[in-house]
Amino acid sequence: MTDLTKLTIADARDALRKGDVTSAELTQACLTAIDAADALNAFVHKTPEVAKSQAEAADARLKADDTPDLCGIPLGIKDLFCTKGVPSQAASGILNGFKPEYESTVTTHLFDAGAVMLGKLNMDEFAMGSSNETSVYGDAVNPWKVDDRKLTPGGSSGGSASAVAADLCLGATGTDTGGSIRQPAAFTGITGIKPTYGRVSRWGIIAFASSLDQAGPMTKTVRDSAIMLRAMSGFDPKDSTSANIPVPDFEAALTGDIRGKVIGIPKEYSMDGMPAEIAKLWEDGTVMLRDAGAEIRDISLPHTKYALPAYYVIAPAEASSNLARYDGVRFGHRAKLDPGDGITEMYEKTRAEGFGAEVQRRVMVGTYVLSAGFYDAYYNRARKVRALIKRDFDQVFADGVDAILTPATPSAAFGLGEMADADPIKMYLNDVFTVTVNLAGLPGIAVPAGTDASGLPLGLQLIGRPWEEGDLLNVAYSLERAAGFVAKPDRWW
């Protein structure tokens, strides 16, 4: 078997079970590909020793029947997940040297299922960014390229997207607070799903905005997302917002039959200045789903416009609280102190040195909107608007809509550094189509559906009913089959 790293999770699973390939071989192929791809800066902490020993254990397990789907499958893990004894620093200088004494629930589930960890993946610092340019490790790079420029893989799960698109691993974990799985998936021509809030435990995932954060898989196909999501999901008593409901077999939901499903097309997502290519992609996707037998219905989500401003109150507010723990006392970086410095100077210098500019900006904006006299005007108002955004979705689902189709991003991947002089809000607009889903706690998936004029991948987003990831994945599967996106980046790294 050649090109082992190009296998999907589903195909690798079948080959492993048949004995056509071993996990050791598959893992070694990925480790070799990773070592040859330093130019992408996707893997920032490589863990070949862990990988080899997990692969060996998986091969022993595979000799028995009834192994879990992920047994022996090599994966990349976003740096936001705490992995025992392995650096986990959310791409931040403030967690320099931090090696957790515990394992996140998601990675515990994955390892229990026999998955192999190849290493930790680059990301925006504390998942705050849409281009992977705020990382302490430097930019992750998109394997897609159309000219001399290096392009962003998107963010915050930029390393995950780059690694999966470049066939360095078979799948990767991501996290999504405002679009951080779906936007990078769209920028790199892969699939990524953010499940319903509460489906996947947040325990052991370094917190950004706790009411919005949710982990999910980033994979080469919709089927792989279904397989990996099932393994990541499940009730966890250690996460107070984890849902105590059964996890269905999402892969079994992939029938490809969407006849009679009602797909909503929200008029508010047709923004002023939308590039013609994005509008056309959206229209093409609509036609594909109609041809597959779905009923297309125009819908309205009237508060869409206010999602981004509400997000930029709520997410920084929660971040300012969550990131208060980085004080130089219990873990991570502590600034060198001058004679006479007390504890306040220690906090202030540590946080100024340890946090990058974007994280500092968001912590301070969050501090401001929560401060005395502004709490009602900003934070409570944003939470009310959030309730209205959720109500918009509740109403269309109550009217019989099964899923909603939108563009995933307002553009294809842009060049690294191109937004450096732009005002922060310009970067925030990357999440304009994805952020509503986090505010409403819904599942959302990005599926590659076409390319722009230069040949860069573009994605469409499907939004589903709460807890109906199986149905959502099935609609995505139908769209994936109709779109037939199979292009891969030419190897230049």
Add this chain to the structure above:
Amino acid sequence: MAIDTDTARRVAKLARIRVEDAALPALAQEFSAILGFIEQLNEVDVDGIEPMTSVTPQRLYRRDDVVTDGNQQAAILANAPDAREGFFAVPKVVE
């Protein structure tokens, strides 16, 4: 709402992030731009709407009030920048 440099200084202090005086005007300008963007929310009629406090309509999970772990002093101190004699060490906080 425009943020002046005094407000920027106060916010940095509240957030426990040291910002040099020379950097305050640029910071104030960034805050003003972000808050200007946020102020669109004032257009929304929120009369009678309760602020969202829970993403999914469920009660927070409760468990029995019993000790579930402990005796992990070494693990807890393992990542500390400065740990001595079983404690986190910090600069003097009381005179």
